[in-house]
Amino acid sequence: xxxxFSLFDSWPFIVKLNLILSxxxxxxxxxxxxxxxxIRYTKTIMNIKRRELEKTLLDFISSxxxxxxxxxxxxxxxxxxxxxxxxxNLKITIKQLLIFNENLKGASTEILKELFMFLGLYEYVxxxxxxxxxxxxxxxxxxxxxLYIKAPEEVxxxxxxxxxxxxxxxxxxxxxxxxxxxxxxFLNTLxxxxxxxxxxxxxxxxxxxxxxxxxxFSQWTxxxxxxxxxxxxxxxxxxxxxxxxxxxxxLIDHNEESVRKAAIHxxxxxxxxxxxxxxxxxxxxxxxxxxxxxxxxxNHIGSYNHLLALEVKEITENKSLYTYYSxxxxxxxxxxxxxLNMGDLTVKEAS
Amino acid sequence: MKxxxxxxxxxxxxxxxxxxxxxxxxxxVVTAADGRDAMERLKTExxxxxxTDLMLPFISGSQLIEYIKxxxxxxxxxxxxxxxxxxxxxxxxxxxxxxxxxxxxxxxELSLRVRRTLANTN
Numbered sequence: 001x002x003x004x005f006s007l008f009d010s011w012p013f014i015v016k017l018n019l020i021l022s023x024x025x026x027x028x029x030x031x032x033x034x035x036x037x038x039i040r041y042t043k044t045i046m047n048i049k050r051r052e053l054e055k056t057l058l059d060f061i062s063s064x065x066x067x068x069x070x071x072x073x074x075x076x077x078x079x080x081x082x083x084x085x086x087x088x089n090l091k092i093t094i095k096q097l098l099i100f101n102e103n104l105k106g107a108s109t110e111i112l113k114e115l116f117m118f119l120g121l122y123e124y125v126x127x128x129x130x131x132x133x134x135x136x137x138x139x140x141x142x143x144x145x146x147l148y149i150k151a152p153e154e155v156x157x158x159x160x161x162x163x164x165x166x167x168x169x170x171x172x173x174x175x176x177x178x179x180x181x182x183x184x185x186f187l188n189t190l191x192x193x194x195x196x197x198x199x200x201x202x203x204x205x206x207x208x209x210x211x212x213x214x215x216x217f218s219q220w221t222x223x224x225x226x227x228x229x230x231x232x233x234x235x236x237x238x239x240x241x242x243x244x245x246x247x248x249x250x251l252i253d254h255n256e257e258s259v260r261k262a263a264i265h266x267x268x269x270x271x272x273x274x275x276x277x278x279x280x281x282x283x284x285x286x287x288x289x290x291x292x293x294x295x296x297x298x299n300h301i302g303s304y305n306h307l308l309a310l311e312v313k314e315i316t317e318n319k320s321l322y323t324y325y326s327x328x329x330x331x332x333x334x335x336x337x338x339x340l341n342m343g344d345l346t347v348k349e350a351s
Numbered sequence: 352m353k354x355x356x357x358x359x360x361x362x363x364x365x366x367x368x369x370x371x372x373x374x375x376x377x378x379x380v381v382t383a384a385d386g387r388d389a390m391e392r393l394k395t396e397x398x399x400x401x402x403t404d405l406m407l408p409f410i411s412g413s414q415l416i417e418y419i420k421x422x423x424x425x426x427x428x429x430x431x432x433x434x435x436x437x438x439x440x441x442x443x444x445x446x447x448x449x450x451x452x453x454x455x456x457x458x459x460e461l462s463l464r465v466r467r468t469l470a471n472t473n
Contacts, residue, residue, distance in 0.1 A: 104455050106460065
């Protein structure tokens with residue numbers, strides 16, 4: 001040993017440095033390769049365990065749902081003792097229940113809820129809701145809203161205004177899925193703008209899942225969040241709330257361009273033809289975006305005479321607007337000439 | 352003699368539930384996890400009813416229905432699909448399927464429809 005040290009000491013500095021660095025990088029490479037193998041090995045073991053548990057749960061849940069001779073109580077206790085004991089296993093069990101819930105309906109979904117409770121998963125998911133980790137909160141909300149299971153109200157309410165968008169999104173879905181009376185009540189306490197995805201989810205839930213009475217959207221037309229106002233305006237036409245036409249007419253003069261655009265669009269969709277004279281008088285002083293919306297409205301519910309009534313001097317400066325105006329003019333002219341030709345033919349036939 | 356039902360479905364959970372329910376109803380159940388496996392079985396075995404998904408690996412449900420209608424026309428077919436679009440349902444009926452069940456499905460309702468379809472065929 002001493003001989004090796006004295007030999008090492010006798011070497012020039014550069015050789016010593018070379019040797020030290022070689023040993024260092026070699027060890028690092030060995031450590032990295034070892035880590036990769038270790039991670040791959042643990043992942044494989046986890047996957048094997050996951051597949052085994054999934055198979056056990058598949059058999060268990062199927063028997064629980066469809067086998068009348070299945071001893072539910074003792075098998076449940078056995079499963080809880082042997083399998084529902086680690087966080088990893090709890091997550092897989094919840095996932096399996098969600099897959100069953102997604103594919104089955106009727107009495108089976110009620111039994112799945114019962115199983116969820118008996119396995120002690122409710123307490124686990126509620127503890128996730130109270131967790132600081134946003135992904136746990138979002139996942140917990142997703143589980144409750146998919147299984148239609150109510151969570152404690154005091155835990156849900158603050159999540160509507162959570163810092164993370166993902167949590168807010170899941171909270172909205174949860175409320176929409178589980179609310180029995182006013183599914184949009186949370187809008188009253190909303191502190192952040194609604195994202196486009198949230199609005200799409202909300203509309204989808206109102207149309208497809210919500211069984212109660214659709215709320216009157218006029219209650220949110222003076223909401224401080226512009227996205228809520230726009231969403232409400234859009235929903236008025238989606239749900240044919242014709243009683244709100246006078247409110248929509250006032251929103252045409254709103255100070256925010258996007259709100260004015262939404263109001264014009266909704267009124268046009270509702271076929272409210274009395275809107276056009278007001279739009280014609282506003283046209284001159286409007287922004288290009290609103291001008292285009294007015295042209296679209298004339299195309300949808302107006303006539304050539306309405307188009308001719310517009311003051312279009314400034315339009316030529318905006319290329320896109322001018323192109324749209326010209327194509328609309330061409331469209332009306334061609335429809336008019338077809339109508340005139342048809343009239344000629346009728347006259348000739350009559351004579 | 353027990354009636355044989357072929358379930359063609361790639362979701363193990365759905366297969367397990369269907370098989371469980373139908374076996375309990377007194378049928379003999381054979382399963383195929385993809386279109387290719389199903390085609391092999393259709394060529395060599397006889398079935399009283401076929402329960403199939405439309406979206407399947409390798410050979411689609413529609414191709415299987417075409418094959419069944421051409422080669423074993425008397426066998427009733429029930430489609431079990433996630434799609435609830437009118438055109439897909441109409442297409443399936445135009446191809447000659449006997450019933451169409453959308454997912455999520457109620458196992459009790461499915462059991463009744465299987466019984467009704469088999470009774471109508473007899």
